Amino acid sequence: MNAPFRTAAGGRHDRGRPVSFSFDGKTYQGFAGDTLASALLANGVCLMGRSFKYHRPRGVIAAGSDEPNALVSVQRDAARYAPNLRATQVELYEGLSSESQNRWPSLAFDVGSVNNLASPFIPAGFYYKTFMWPRKAWDRFYEPNIRAAAGLGRSPTEADPDRYLNRYAHCEVLVVGGGPAGLAAALAAAQGGGRVILADEQTELGGSLLSATDATIDGKPSDDWLAETLASLAALPNVTLLKRATAFGYFAHNMIGVTERLTDHLAAPNAATPRERLWNIRAKQVVLAAGSIERPLVFPDNDRPGILLADAARTYLNRYGVKPGKRVVVATGHDGAYRAALDLHRAGVEIAAIADLRPNPTGPLVEAARAAGLPIRPACAITGTSGGLRVITARLSPIKGAGQVGPAQIVPCDAVLMSGGFTPSVHLFSQSRGKLRWDQDLLTYLPDQSAEQERSAGACRGRFGLAEALADGFAAGAAASGAEVSRTFAVEALEGDPRGVIGALPHDRGVNAKAFVDWQNDVTTKDLKLAVREGFQSIEHIKRYTTTGMATDQGKTSNLNALGVVADVLHKPIPEVGLTTFRMPYTPVTFGALAGLARGDLFDPVRATPIHDWAAEQGAVFEDVSLWKRARYFPRGSEDMEAAVRRECVSVRAGCGIFDASTLGKIEVVGPDAAEFMNRMYVNAWTKLGVGKCRYGVLCREDGFVTDDGVVGRIAKDRFHVTTTTGGAPRVLGMMEDYLQTEWPDLNVWLTSTTEQWAVIALQGPNARRILEGLVEGIDLSPEALPHMSLAEGRIRGVPTRLFRVSFSGELGFEINVAADHGRAVWEAVWAAGQPHGLTPYGTETMHVLRAEKGFIIVGQETDGTATPDDVGLTWAVGKAKPDFVGKRSLARPAMSEPDRKQLVGLYTDDGAVVLEEGAQIVATAGQTPPMRLIGHVTSSYYSAVLGRSIALAMVSGGRARLGESLYSPSPVGDIPVKVVPTVFYDPEGARVNG
Amino acid sequence: MLLITCPYCGPRPELEFSHGGEAHIARPEKPSELSIEDWTQYLYLRANPKGLHAERWRHLHGCARFFNALRDTTTDQFVATYKAGEPRPTGGAA
Numbered sequence A: 001m002n003a004p005f006r007t008a009a010g011g012r013h014d015r016g017r018p019v020s021f022s023f024d025g026k027t028y029q030g031f032a033g034d035t036l037a038s039a040l041l042a043n044g045v046c047l048m049g050r051s052f053k054y055h056r057p058r059g060v061i062a063a064g065s066d067e068p069n070a071l072v073s074v075q076r077d078a079a080r081y082a083p084n085l086r087a088t089q090v091e092l093y094e095g096l097s098s099e100s101q102n103r104w105p106s107l108a109f110d111v112g113s114v115n116n117l118a119s120p121f122i123p124a125g126f127y128y129k130t131f132m133w134p135r136k137a138w139d140r141f142y143e144p145n146i147r148a149a150a151g152l153g154r155s156p157t158e159a160d161p162d163r164y165l166n167r168y169a170h171c172e173v174l175v176v177g178g179g180p181a182g183l184a185a186a187l188a189a190a191q192g193g194g195r196v197i198l199a200d201e202q203t204e205l206g207g208s209l210l211s212a213t214d215a216t217i218d219g220k221p222s223d224d225w226l227a228e229t230l231a232s233l234a235a236l237p238n239v240t241l242l243k244r245a246t247a248f249g250y251f252a253h254n255m256i257g258v259t260e261r262l263t264d265h266l267a268a269p270n271a272a273t274p275r276e277r278l279w280n281i282r283a284k285q286v287v288l289a290a291g292s293i294e295r296p297l298v299f300p301d302n303d304r305p306g307i308l309l310a311d312a313a314r315t316y317l318n319r320y321g322v323k324p325g326k327r328v329v330v331a332t333g334h335d336g337a338y339r340a341a342l343d344l345h346r347a348g349v350e351i352a353a354i355a356d357l358r359p360n361p362t363g364p365l366v367e368a369a370r371a372a373g374l375p376i377r378p379a380c381a382i383t384g385t386s387g388g389l390r391v392i393t394a395r396l397s398p399i400k401g402a403g404q405v406g407p408a409q410i411v412p413c414d415a416v417l418m419s420g421g422f423t424p425s426v427h428l429f430s431q432s433r434g435k436l437r438w439d440q441d442l443l444t445y446l447p448d449q450s451a452e453q454e455r456s457a458g459a460c461r462g463r464f465g466l467a468e469a470l471a472d473g474f475a476a477g478a479a480a481s482g483a484e485v486s487r488t489f490a491v492e493a494l495e496g497d498p499r500g501v502i503g504a505l506p507h508d509r510g511v512n513a514k515a516f517v518d519w520q521n522d523v524t525t526k527d528l529k530l531a532v533r534e535g536f537q538s539i540e541h542i543k544r545y546t547t548t549g550m551a552t553d554q555g556k557t558s559n560l561n562a563l564g565v566v567a568d569v570l571h572k573p574i575p576e577v578g579l580t581t582f583r584m585p586y587t588p589v590t591f592g593a594l595a596g597l598a599r600g601d602l603f604d605p606v607r608a609t610p611i612h613d614w615a616a617e618q619g620a621v622f623e624d625v626s627l628w629k630r631a632r633y634f635p636r637g638s639e640d641m642e643a644a645v646r647r648e649c650v651s652v653r654a655g656c657g658i659f660d661a662s663t664l665g666k667i668e669v670v671g672p673d674a675a676e677f678m679n680r681m682y683v684n685a686w687t688k689l690g691v692g693k694c695r696y697g698v699l700c701r702e703d704g705f706v707t708d709d710g711v712v713g714r715i716a717k718d719r720f721h722v723t724t725t726t727g728g729a730p731r732v733l734g735m736m737e738d739y740l741q742t743e744w745p746d747l748n749v750w751l752t753s754t755t756e757q758w759a760v761i762a763l764q765g766p767n768a769r770r771i772l773e774g775l776v777e778g779i780d781l782s783p784e785a786l787p788h789m790s791l792a793e794g795r796i797r798g799v800p801t802r803l804f805r806v807s808f809s810g811e812l813g814f815e816i817n818v819a820a821d822h823g824r825a826v827w828e829a830v831w832a833a834g835q836p837h838g839l840t841p842y843g844t845e846t847m848h849v850l851r852a853e854k855g856f857i858i859v860g861q862e863t864d865g866t867a868t869p870d871d872v873g874l875t876w877a878v879g880k881a882k883p884d885f886v887g888k889r890s891l892a893r894p895a896m897s898e899p900d901r902k903q904l905v906g907l908y909t910d911d912g913a914v915v916l917e918e919g920a921q922i923v924a925t926a927g928q929t930p931p932m933r934l935i936g937h938v939t940s941s942y943y944s945a946v947l948g949r950s951i952a953l954a955m956v957s958g959g960r961a962r963l964g965e966s967l968y969s970p971s972p973v974g975d976i977p978v979k980v981v982p983t984v985f986y987d988p989e990g991a992r993v994n995g
Numbered sequence B: 001m002l003l004i005t006c007p008y009c010g011p012r013p014e015l016e017f018s019h020g021g022e023a024h025i026a027r028p029e030k031p032s033e034l035s036i037e038d039w040t041q042y043l044y045l046r047a048n049p050k051g052l053h054a055e056r057w058r059h060l061h062g063c064a065r066f067f068n069a070l071r072d073t074t075t076d077q078f079v080a081t082y083k084a085g086e087p088r089p090t091g092g093a094a
């Protein structure tokens, strides 16, 4: 059975391959090669959506990516639900299931359309004016309800199961657009010998040629010429042709983002094929052949289903074999509509009238229409339409001078074609930061000065005719590639006058008539005029106030008309009104395409230490520290974190603990000037540090604030083993490289990141030496030979090691550095040797408690980028005799030694069972109400099992002078009294470090 | 994404680089002898010009070297890239 609006023959779709599909639950028949829009039109379905604000019934007006109305959702299965697709770009496949949006309960009967009746009360800026007060109502009431009522489609409820790929490509010439100009450009560019990529958003390459009927090129029908041209381009090894590939963004330095859709058009996609591929194309030269977009006419009731752009109607007829109606009124200010009228007339469609705004339409297309007997009405404006869910009449009025019309005549019809002319698609050119210029003759903006290695060709720079587009494209391709080629194209086609109209048409329908400018965001001429009346002058402000051009279609069909209306009201020429910025993406891009493979496990790298698997086998609970996975605690039985940490802490202090410190950043600083370099970088003095000794180093930024810390060992006179915080290693190395390369290039020093090269096994506790004794060779572990803060090189279980005697717990401690590959074997050897001594594995949480009990800071926890060494009690580390180090001059600023600076102190809660919140504020007196005077904050807070009470570190204004004072920490349950105490809570004499 | 010509490696995508702020600001030889005003000038105040800007880049994920570039801040186009230590090419505001 043939669909009622399908022609008997013609079109590029495959009449041999019928396809069934559904729209809003009803099943229809179409053909392979149809779009959802063409197949619905063929079945007489005009109503395809409801408008955003007023829920007005809407039909399709365009045939391509410029479509503002026919937004649909396509569902393959529960997880594959794609909302907000333009029906004009959805390719039909067997079983395609689609639905309309923004309507409830059904497309034909929509409750939300009461907004349409209420529309006098929904003027421009309505949301800004109405929903401002009371503030609290916004979150609870206004926003949820506005969103529910206005939803443009809905999100899928399951994670996207499809795969998306991402690739880089380089070429000498990228051609955007596969119409006549783009094809000619590619033909020429290919002869330059370089790599040429041609990308086009459509299913087929050819652009306007896909809907041409009577044109001939080089003596051949345009269809044949197109087929031959595509075959010859495809045969060239240096040419890549991309279909269904939208150039959506023009990025700096000729990087063009292109999304290629690979499976959306297939009934049963191969699971191995990605759904989309994102091409990042870096081109030496770009040829933009993006074509043009037909402009609607702005007249009252211009949004009724059945009203569509004239050239879109021609595309439906010639490319898809679909008639837009049986009796059609054509309204135009441009010759192009005559081409559509002639083609429709030839296909047997009755042309009820051609209402031409121009008083004396002339030219070959107009003459051809006259010759065909089509009823042309010069100086005639369309001033209204009627019909419920489809147009049934058009109202035509003679124009009587400026802005005046005479008595109207009602003309029955079932479709209205409109054309205001064509707007060059300058989106990508404008994104490239190229400068546009206003062309008063063509009434449009055209590309002027390029900002990138780029040139426009064809209709996107106002060369609308087929012959001139081909010639322009070829010349652009030749220039882009540097090929010394020339070619002429013999074209036979009826060409019209390129000039059209912009802005609102005259009418006699009063101020409340709805003449839409922006279909997708429901903006009318009345809204634009109101915005100007309320004082908005800049087009950028008017755009935001009325939302014109701000919908997902980026104002493709509306921008120029909006400018025309505003210029008219402001009594200014258009170039003085300006132009809003064209933003990427040209058409919406899926998140999947942008994310590519960077999802789930591949979202971010995961760094794991050589000991990771052992810890996992022991049931460790891990935490993320920068990109690292670190064992946080090792629960036994049913222990929670609190219980596990208390046990681990006690075990370390009573016997011995083993801790994976491999994530510590490590930098090897080597060279004759290594000590001098260290002197200049770190606050400490390094010259006198003996070989085999260690020192706690503090690194400041040039502004004097602490940025990193760590133990540094001197391996040799010219070699330092520097450790940094886990998260700080790349930053510290970058900072060192910066000074070394740019400030002190005379220093003979090499810096090497060794973080991944060393596994670090920390052994902490009174039994540590006893455990190690049987394992090391060539190292004397005695306190005399290897005192606290020293290091030795030797072997452990046969593996070369740098053994540091250091402690981050206050206990006798060693850090065993071995090559990462041997890390686990050595760890297991130590683990086995420790069994008789109660060796306990512990994680980062226990490490934190142990160091806090000793008052050791964590950079980034006690410090926040505004703490000096003195603020955190590290004055002793600063080499005062040194003439200079990074940050020294800043530390001498008066503000850096103000007595009321926040200083590190210890806090004891009066009730030792109460553990303060980290980040909690400190105040001097109880009972304050906001705004309180805050004098400090808690930086670290734990329950100390060894001390049997809570402990906290805090940064408190003038803290060190407050020792013994009572302060308070405001909390939801009231002010918590605390006492200021020294920062070292446990073993203040420091005896335990000696075992 | 910018295309940046490392003076050592050639043109590479911006992803491989890190930006290092304004170029040709030498750390004073003897900071301790600087007045607070001069030190503040060195530490905090930068030109931030509209137009040609000499700035530091580091080819972090390549040769790891710092170099200098002359970039037009209004167009993002590079006029020149050159090795650290070399004088700023002529052109643009100082």
Ligand SMILES: [Zn+2]
Pocket: B006, B007, B008, B009, B010, B059, B062, B063, B064, B065
């Ligand atoms: Zn490089």
